[in-house]
Amino acid sequence: MIAFGTYDAARHPRTAVLVDGLRAHGVKVTELNRPLGFSTAERVRMLQQPWRLPVLAARLLRCWAGLVGDMVRLRRAEGSPGAVLVGYLGHFDVLLARLLYPRSVVVLDHLVFAGDTAADRGAAGLRVRLLTGLDRLAVSCADVVVTDTEEHRLMLPDPDKGLVVLVGAPDAWRVAPARPLVEPVETAGELSVVFFGLYTPLQGAPVIAEAVRDAVAAGAALRVTMVGAGQDLPRAREILARTPGVTWHDWVEPGELPAFVAEHQVCLGIFSDTPKGLRVVPNKVYQGLAAGCVVVTSDTPPQRRALGESVELVPAADPGALAAELIRLCDPAMLAAARVRAARGRDQIRPQVVTEPLAAELRGRGAS
Structure with a gap:
């Protein structure tokens, strides 16, 4: 299995919990990780303020180029993985994961709904609708969508695709x-x-x-x-x-x-x-x-x-x-x-x- 994306486990330990837990269950997990370097607040602010998006896009493309190179090297050495875990805040990363691994089981850790988070922080109207559309696009690319609560699972367009995994805490x-x-x-x-x-x-x-x-x-x-x-x-x-x-x-x-x-x-x-x-x-x-x-x-x-x-x-x-x-x-x-x-x-x-x-x-x- 590959843990894939631009997640930052130091700032957001959710992905580290999933990786460590799966390893404890005997799953071999290889991390292909190029941290984007933005906090949750910074990502949401960029999505709410369109003039900031070029900064996000430039850094995201740079990280993706590194991930593609990592993927090519790993595939030559080990072949394609059975499953790909796209780490926390992977709304964009899951699109790349689906393209790179079309036959693997893609698991999206959808701990945060972008539209819901933006609305909680005061956004409204078109911006929330666009971010909600991003949520729908992201979960459509995954075979399994991991949420942290039953309430969040029921927010998915297809709740049957959802799987509740508590957040937990790193050791x-x-x-x-x-x-x-x-x-x-x-x-x-x-x-x-x-x-x-x-x-x-x-x-x-x-x-x-x-x-x-x-x-x-x-x-x-x-x-x-x-x-x-x-x-x-x-x-x-x-x-x-x-x-x-x-x-x-x-x-x-x-x-x-x-x-x-x-x-x-x-x-x-x-x-x-x-x-x-x-x-x-x-x-x-x-x-x-x-x-x-x-x-x-x-x-x-x-x-x-x-x-x-x-x-x-x-x-x-x-x-x-x-x-x-x-x-x-x-x-x-x-x-x-x-x-x-x-x-x-x-x-x-x-x-x-x-x-x-x-x-x-x-x-x-x-x-x-």
């Missing part, structure tokens, strides 16, 4: 053994809380900010770290301007992020009630759990289904409920019980576990 996030389940916490100590993300509407950063503000005002001893930048950051900063104990970081290098998150007791997920927010289980939920944190996130169908027994769930878009949960976790006994629940789910998000459906699909097609 790199298991930076240290989970904290002792009954580790004592000083009553007078602070509860350390971390949020990291792109501050897009689905993440609900203003909800987090209001909850932290209100919990601290009610007497909760919190030490909160907010990491990242994006459209909702100014509003979050405004809400927390007079709240003590909050530290802001614009960026943490991907290689340093697992250890950074693991230094905290609680990791926050997403809290909006936007349509996209109700359909996803974000990376940070899996990653925070893998890092040994107690994870608090919104009580949505996909999150409850995937991790409901391992994370602490609160109603979406409800800062009062989130504030109450943070206050509750300041109680050492409540925090210890939450750690027990988190530890039970930690092994269920490893690459080998979450990729079992994909490994079984490939075995069934004789393409493993």
Whole structure:
């Protein structure tokens, strides 16, 4: 099998989870990868702003030229693969993969719908329709379309082509053994809380900010770290301007992020009630759990289904409920019980576990 495309596993670990998991199932995976070098936000911005497209096209063609050369060399050495996995954000790469490997089983990791993501970030009209058309073209080129939730699978033009594979977390996030389940916490100590993300509407950063503000005002001893930048950051900063104990970081290098998150007791997920927010289980939920944190996130169908027994769930878009949960976790006994629940789910998000459906699909097609 070949993992193919312009994906960047350092920035977006989803493809690394799939590759590592399939290898753990005994699938030989060779990577043909020429990272494009753009973040998700940069790609979406380029698609929303047509005058930026020449930059995307030039870099994409340069990466594709390298991929074609890699393909020719590999085919001479090993022949054609049984299956080709097109990595995350492969809306364009899957077109090339279909042309280069017409007889192979093409698997598209369609973690992000371009039209849906653009709409969540404020786009509308023709741009969203064009991006939705790109989604349809991409999935039409694949034999198997991997999504992260059942809600996303049902958004496909042909849901029967879809296969749900949870996002999971790379083993790199298991930076240290989970904290002792009954580790004592000083009553007078602070509860350390971390949020990291792109501050897009689905993440609900203003909800987090209001909850932290209100919990601290009610007497909760919190030490909160907010990491990242994006459209909702100014509003979050405004809400927390007079709240003590909050530290802001614009960026943490991907290689340093697992250890950074693991230094905290609680990791926050997403809290909006936007349509996209109700359909996803974000990376940070899996990653925070893998890092040994107690994870608090919104009580949505996909999150409850995937991790409901391992994370602490609160109603979406409800800062009062989130504030109450943070206050509750300041109680050492409540925090210890939450750690027990988190530890039970930690092994269920490893690459080998979450990729079992994909490994079984490939075995069934004789393409493993």
